[in-house]
Amino acid sequence: MKAVRYHSYGDSDVLTYEDTDRPVAGPGQVVVKVAGASFNPVDVAIRAGLLRQVFPLSFPHVPNFDVAGVISEVGEGVSGWNTGDAVVAFLPMTAPGAAAEYVAAPAETLAAAPRTIDLADAAALPSSGLTAWQSLFEHAGVQAGHGILINGAGGAVGGYAVQLARRAGATVTATAGPRSIDRLRSYGADRIIDHTATPLPQAVAGRHFDAVLNLVTTDPRETAALVDLVADGGAFVSTTTPGPEDPGRGVRTVRVYARSDAARLADLATRVDGGDLDIWVARRRPLTDLPAVHDESAAGRLDGKTVLTP
Numbered sequence: 001m002k003a004v005r006y007h008s009y010g011d012s013d014v015l016t017y018e019d020t021d022r023p024v025a026g027p028g029q030v031v032v033k034v035a036g037a038s039f040n041p042v043d044v045a046i047r048a049g050l051l052r053q054v055f056p057l058s059f060p061h062v063p064n065f066d067v068a069g070v071i072s073e074v075g076e077g078v079s080g081w082n083t084g085d086a087v088v089a090f091l092p093m094t095a096p097g098a099a100a101e102y103v104a105a106p107a108e109t110l111a112a113a114p115r116t117i118d119l120a121d122a123a124a125l126p127s128s129g130l131t132a133w134q135s136l137f138e139h140a141g142v143q144a145g146h147g148i149l150i151n152g153a154g155g156a157v158g159g160y161a162v163q164l165a166r167r168a169g170a171t172v173t174a175t176a177g178p179r180s181i182d183r184l185r186s187y188g189a190d191r192i193i194d195h196t197a198t199p200l201p202q203a204v205a206g207r208h209f210d211a212v213l214n215l216v217t218t219d220p221r222e223t224a225a226l227v228d229l230v231a232d233g234g235a236f237v238s239t240t241t242p243g244p245e246d247p248g249r250g251v252r253t254v255r256v257y258a259r260s261d262a263a264r265l266a267d268l269a270t271r272v273d274g275g276d277l278d279i280w281v282a283r284r285r286p287l288t289d290l291p292a293v294h295d296e297s298a299a300g301r302l303d304g305k306t307v308l309t310p
Contacts, residue, residue: 009049036120144169154180
């Protein structure tokens, strides 16, 4: 089969589209014929070796941990899944990934794919959707009636977070660039701040929030300003820059490290089919474009979720 692999850490030129053996389903695994594999910005840092202490790799490595596809083989000890089932999964981040025609996936990571969208596009759901859910409800404790600020809502995680928070009955203030405003409005955001036009402290005018979800990299001054927007006893939750350990006023700070959760992923897929959660894919690109996608992401030129197709 064909796959993108890299044999050492390095720049994007280590990513090579090449022939390799098709995986075989081991005990507790299935083999998935890949329809789509979504790109995540952390893929760049992993490839460059910046996270080798957190995500140590064995080489050669196949990247991309979000997958959608169809089961082609079922391994020993797997029940509840059959060949031909359409599935999505958030794969282990150090295991061989989905930038390939086939991938071996632990059965415990699988959820039935949404039926109402193209299967390839469903690859945009697993890690981003789970990150949004875990950030909002497990870490920030968002409930009906809460006010939440989502900083950087224009990305994949932010889009899911806006939708999930609104469905939970929270009042959502979102920051985003001009290209995302109409989409976030369609998701139900109560207020959208164009960060290119108005500084956030000026835009919120002293208002405080039960939770602030930060999805963009911030410097120490910007991080402190965001923490200051959290109401007493509230939560500052970040997928990027961590907040101070003890900011006072009873404010909790949490750095989010998303985990695979098949049951919750199945729930999110059901929400997609029920029309309660929209999956947004900015573009599909062939798997051979993966080095260019890495370069565009590193340069800040990648707008929205990209799904790679074999």
